[in-house]
Amino acid sequence: MIKRSLLSLFWAGCLWLTSFSQSFPSRNTSLLSAAQQSVAVNTEASLIVISNALPKVTSFSDGTSSFVEIIVSREPDLQFAHLGQGFELQRVEKANGNWVIVIKLQPQTRLRLEQDSTSDHHVVKLLFVVAGSVGNGAREIAPALVRENQNPIPPPQANVALGAAGERLATPPRPAGQTGSMPVRNSATEGELKEATLDLSVPESPAFTVLGLTPQTVVRPTSPRELVAALLNGVDANGNLQTGVALETAPFLLWHHKNFTLEKYRNDRLAQILTRTQISLATAKGTGENDKSVRVGLGIHTTLLDKGDPRLDTDLTDCFDKYLNFPKRNDGESLQEYQARFKAQFKEYKTLAENCRQEAKKRNWNRTSLVLGFAPSWISPKGELNDLGWNGGALWTSFAYGFEQSESLRKIAQLIVHLRYRSDEMVPKPEMQNQFFKQDSLFIGGRLRLGGPDFAASIEGSTIRSKPEGKVSDMSYRISFGAERRIASDTWFQVSFGGEGGRADSKNKPFVLASFKYAFSKTPTLAPPGTN
């Protein structure tokens, strides 16, 4: 059965590959016209969002249905094909200065995502494929396929309440959270996303995550004075909490940004921890439309151990020193001319430095580390500072082991163990709008990952225990194996299978997923960063 399924998908993939050049927009043609042409020949239901601002795409679930939300700061041009086949347009509205488009996926619909940009336009193309049909090779909107430098699908930090669905690759860490009016988000759509890799990362901004936010603007003070000003902006003169506050800072560097040298950092273990400790603070309005309550989240993210700390990587320092050189002076050149020429090399320096950092990532991708995140939250029913009450919290921790002692494994293997606990989380009631219940949950997951330039594999497992208020607790588990192999320079063949059990909703099932992937970047999905 499995073999037959794989062969079918392999054949479908081959067919797709042969027609690839016709269906994929050329990089050299106008992006706008390429997108329009693609719709004209495409019989799949689709939505194209074109804007001269970069759209942000997130997906989430309310427990029964899956949604996609697109936020863009400029008025977008929307183009539909076969509206109603696989998706419904829920709303298009302008909110807080942004255009928000929300789409509801119909059952059994898979979502695929294409994105591209020119200097003038950004295009997001959503393709809605009824399960069982073969897509045209666009990127599937699954956490496993979310890649660095692409528009982020936020990590499903809230998914503990809803099961293990949709957890994404743990690396690289990225600012976390969700956005919009719904308080609890699951970044996964249903179905295929359950086969995605687990999210074993600690959110970099736990305060945003615990409140379910993806702030459009985050204040990052660069001085103690700016920090105090930002905090004061969070409360008005009458003690009323202001919503929409999103603040993040590394307090140690804030106070020591003029006298904390690289040498001091390298020789002081405590200072290393303090430097890599970030505080985040956020406020958000209550969950209902007429709800006057204000929620406040405070987050701490700290790296207690990191054998791949780039500041301790002398090879990285040497690389900077080797490639970041001052231009040679020309005969007769004046001081002004020379300094102008030096400043004009900014982009070149930036590229060279980034190359050094990427090389360092390749060296250090799997080094042993221990990261901790903690986020208590409070709620004020009247939105006042003096009536804040406890509103639950969250704890995340990830330990990665890099097999540094093993010559054969230290460059290709990583073992990650992750734990997160969430208390008093507000979870949407299935099929009931703006209705929530409280839940505590504990997630424990682990992954062993092996990666090379042309092959990557991972095995992972997780268990979730959730305890809704006033109900008995539920415990489920999940185990999966995934592998992918490069079959052409930009094409990877992926296969994953596994199963889950113990779910109270009796939706336990094994799964097998095989696919070809053409990625915008030439990197594998499962492989660790830097191994290609």
Place this chain on the structure above:
Amino acid sequence: MEVTKLESAGAMPEIEVIFGSPEFGKYQLTLWDNTGHNPVQIGSGVNKDNLPDKFSIGNLGTLNGRLLSWEVIIAAFNTEPGSSYSVTIKITQDSEVAENGEFEYTGSIDGVALVADSVELQVQ
């Protein structure tokens, strides 16, 4: 252009580069004639070593009216938003900062940050 005043009766002036953030830093220091030509490098270095980043500028008798410049490259080890840098240039004489002899540069790093500046030396 800023003017840094030096005491003609004082000791030989020095220039020091201080990196105040744990990022990579590299610099060069150059003395020019009063027209901004004929450069002479008086120092260079990186912050990865333990070598002092302090250099003698030259004999007071030859400095009046000349231009002193510095160029600095700062590279961030991480590229998370919010990374910042701090570089301070101090021109000292007799272990004291000369009049108008301290220059501080801070800001956020977009992968790298560049600093390029200069002063005119005035011996009085």
